[in-house]
Amino acid sequence: MATIEMREVKSRWYKRLGWLLLIWSGSVVSLAVVASLLKLAMYAAGMRIH
Incomplete structure (x- = not known):
């Protein structure tokens, strides 16, 4: 039976920061x-700011 060796791969800090900023x-x-869209729907329904 074969065993699978799991390696922890640490990504670079700038890649993690990039994903954080992207999200x-x-x-x-x-x-x-x-x-x-909500503002447009409210305006279309007649809820206008005076």
């Missing part, structure tokens, strides 16, 4: 899109 910026952009 964070993606969530900020998606939140902005959802907020804009």
Whole structure:
């Protein structure tokens, strides 16, 4: 029976930071899109700011 040797691979800090920034910026952009769509829907429903 063969055994599988697991090696822990540490990624570089800048790669992890890059993924963090990518995920964070993606969530900020998606939140902005959802907020804009809600604002557009409210404006279309007659809820205007006076």
